[in-house]
Amino acid sequence: MEGVGINGYLAVGAVLFVCGVICMATKRNGIGVLMGVELVLNGANVNFVAFSKFGPLGLDGQIASLFVIVLAAAEAAVALAIVLNFYNNHLTIDVDRANELQG
């Protein structure tokens, strides 16, 4: 069957993943960081589904990606709540201001 092989999908996933990482590393906005996380998870999801199709994984890959989606939603809710709390406490969402963990 000719067409796009697994490598194309994996490349897209890698791009998404790296973009997410860069997003997390550069954004000072807390919500931007969250968006980076979503991108990372999404890249992973693309990989799962790609393996599901091109590997012997079958439905297991799809189910794993489903769980990831659900957990990402939950993570987003909690992270947003944390961001709101952070905003309440610091009156900003600049993550550079959150340096309480400094040793």
Added chain:
Amino acid sequence: MTPEAYIQTGTTLKWLLGIAWLLPLVGFAVEIFGGYWGKRFDPASNGKKTKLAAYMAVFCIGTGFLLSLSAFFIWKGATDVQLVTAAHAAEHGESHDGDHGDGHDHHDGHDHDEGHGHDAESGHDQDESHEHPHSNETLPPADDVRGQSPEEAEDHEGHGNDPYAAAFSGTFYELAHFGDLRISIDYYIDGLTLLMFCMVTLIATCIHIFAIGYMSDELTEDYEDHFVHLPGGKHFHRPGRFYRFFAFLSLFSFSMLGLVLAGNIFQVFVFWELVGVCSYLLIGFYVERHSASTAANKAFIMNRVGDFGFLIGLMILWTYFGTFQFANTDPQAAGDLGLFQMARDSHGQLDVVDTEEGKIVHLRGSPEDSERSIPYWLLIAAGIGIFGGCIGKSAQFPLQPWLPDAMEGPTPVSALVHSATMVAAGVYLTGRFYPMFTPEVLLTIAYIGCITLFIGATIAVVATDIKRVLAYSTISQLGYMMLALGVGGWGAGLYHLITHAFFKSLMFLCSGSVIHGCHHEQEMTKMGGLYKKMPITCWTMFIGVVAISGLAIPVLNVGLAGFYSKDAIVASGLAFMSGNATHFLLFFVPLVTAGITAFYMFRLWFMTFAGPPKDQHVYDHAHESPSVMTVPLIILSIFAIGCAWFGVLEGWILTSEPTHVAAGGTSAHHVALTLPSHDAIHGVHHTAGTAALFAAVVGAALSAVFYWKGLVDPAVIKRSFSGVHHFLVEKWQFDNLYDVMFVRPVHVVARWCTSFDKNVLDAFLHSLSRMTVVASSWDRKFDETFVDGLVNIVGTSTYRVGRSLQVVQTGKLRQYIMFIALGVLGLFVLLFMFFPRT
């Protein structure tokens, strides 16, 4: 008596006496705990203490007396086996009536007693026989002939007294069975036991009542002891110990009654020690006084010396006899025989056989082999050992010094110790254990008693403390008893024990009354003329003095209690001397001492009550004691006067006399010895009695000359015999002698031990400890340098690494993400580098 009646009587007596015995123990428990807690839980008493403990104690001992008395009458009624054979004796007595009607008025009194003794010995009831069974023709020959052989005595069985016929033995409770050894709470009840019970409980009751008055100053929460001086001129203050005193008295009574009731020698030993403990507690009652605690220790330790002998005797007896029981009197019982029955046959003779290894004594009734026997010398050793216990308990030479020191206790205690309980125990045991004593032991006993009575009497002559005079007189009188027992006058010794108990307790209570009335003044040199102030005490004391002196009215042959018993003793001594001329001292010393006794007793009375007051201050403050104290005096004086009249008392005592005593006998095993028979004693009774009375009268008269009329100044005599006087005041140097002989050597040995301890043991231990210190300091250095250093290095290096890594920990979120990404990158790079794809 039928077997059923025997068993029934035995059971009744057992329970009556058992209850009388245990009641004081109950009283003790209630008093000691009730007194202790009562004073805490009774706020209403408000410092004023209750006399409840005293009433409880009096109730217990008084009930005991009533029970004993009823037991005595039950016994008297039940054991009519005596009355059956009485006719024989009465007839035999009558046949001699008139034989002796030669106007020896004074002699009649003696006959009276002796008749009773003799009749009882032959199993008679002797109420009214005044005859003088003097001539020999109708007497069984064996009774008359001294020095009869045992074979001869066996021919006349039925004439010897059978003490087991009227005795009841059995077991209350069996404690343990160790192989052959059977340890149980037994009882042995015969006439002597019952008389002792009545005597002990009666005297103890009187003393208890007296003590209610005497100890009443203890009824306070703040008792000031004037004899304990604290630094700063103050006196010691403490809560009163009224209840404790009575609790101890109850325990004392319980112990003594248990001793008397005991049916085996081991049980006797247990109660023997209990009596010792009680005396220790009571002598040391004023424990804060140094003298009192020392005296208590002295009494206890000296008793231990004697008890050591007792223990040795016990071991010998058990090894060879295998039992501790006195005798098994039940005619139906198939049980083992007791000690007495094993040692002596039914005629009371020892079965001595000569063998190559020496003399041995065959024992009867051995269960398996009939060849059971004990070496004769071991029997002597056992007897002397047991008697050693009696020496300690009855304050005989050489263990007598504790008794005068025991005066440190309260006076009622002295009365109890000196009359009914403690010292009586020794004499009682000697009498009870009489069948086990060989003639050699008896001779020892006699000489010990002889020495003791002389020492006691001579010291009493110079003593000035009223209680000490009485204490020495007690020693002396105890010597009389031992002497009587030793020379074969079994009845005389125990007779004197009981009469002496009455008048000695009377005199002690009188002295207590005097001391109480004179506000704890005990020196006779400060008294005098007190007959005006305390008439009841004075005259009851006079009765006691007359009784102990053995005075009698020559024409009517009537005397007080001591007259009869002391004459019996002196007669025994005389009869003994006539059989054994070498032992003449055993008669003359008691005879002379009878005079000395009268002298010092009247001296005491004259110095205290007669003459002008010597110390006006004491005299002015003296007063008669309350009736709670004088009533017991009156009761006791009645007994001191009359308890020996008509000879019934001695008759009852003689029902328990061991079989072999009545006939006398000779012995030539190790010491050639002739023991007088009753008849022999009776034969010399008249002579001895006259001599003793003469001696007593001389003594009393001398005393009156010295101390009443003042015709001769005692001080002159004292000066001219200053050496002797000093010797006597120093109590024959016994305390010093023991100090040099025992205390000092012990001190020297102790010093050696101390120096050994200090120089050798301590040095060794010190060096050990020093080595330990050195080793541990090394260990510490090692710890500090290496172990701690290692730990510190780990800690400091960790700390430094943490410090240096601190800069990485910026707290910036984005930086962390960068680190993560770089880390993953680095990992992969490493992965590719080290695990290249093949």
Added chain:
Amino acid sequence: MELLLFTVFAAAACGGAIAVVLSQNVVRMAFYLVISLGSTAGLFFMLNADFVGATQLLIYVGGTVVLLIFGVMLTASGPFLTIKSSPGDMVQAILVGALFLGMVVVTVLQVDWDGNAAKLESRYGVSSLERPGYNQRGEGHTTRSIGAALLGARFDKDLGKNREQPSTGYLLPFEIVSVHLLVVLIGAAYLARAKRRVNVPSEF
């Protein structure tokens, strides 16, 4: 046709992601994120994962991103709408990201995927044509199989086969995720609820 669609979707997804990285305005970032995620959903459809693609659209695009936008609205008022990153950071991050990307791509390209699949098939005896859920009949219709698998029954593996032991399902993870969601719901509500202002003492 397939290649064309893939190119479009892949470009949109990657471009959206890169735009998210490069954009400084948070609202725009959200918009680009929607584009990227939606394109990813398109890729899922192309991979015959219809249920996952639908879920992606529903939850991610319809749920999570809306949530993020709510967050933006609640927090990013005025001055916080755009927070600029420093260019140094950007360069640094992009450098690292490029390295990462290169590494991943190299890794991916090094793997012989067909050979691996053949190895696995020979080991487990599953031919690619008979792959459960990817047979001709069931191609692209995965909803029923996924639902059954989440309840513990593996239709895709066990149906029509006589196995001694049924294949494992996902009932337990499903339950755990359910509870997890509940806890997250409560936790998020607790964390994000409006705090009552407490009068803070002045010296504090």
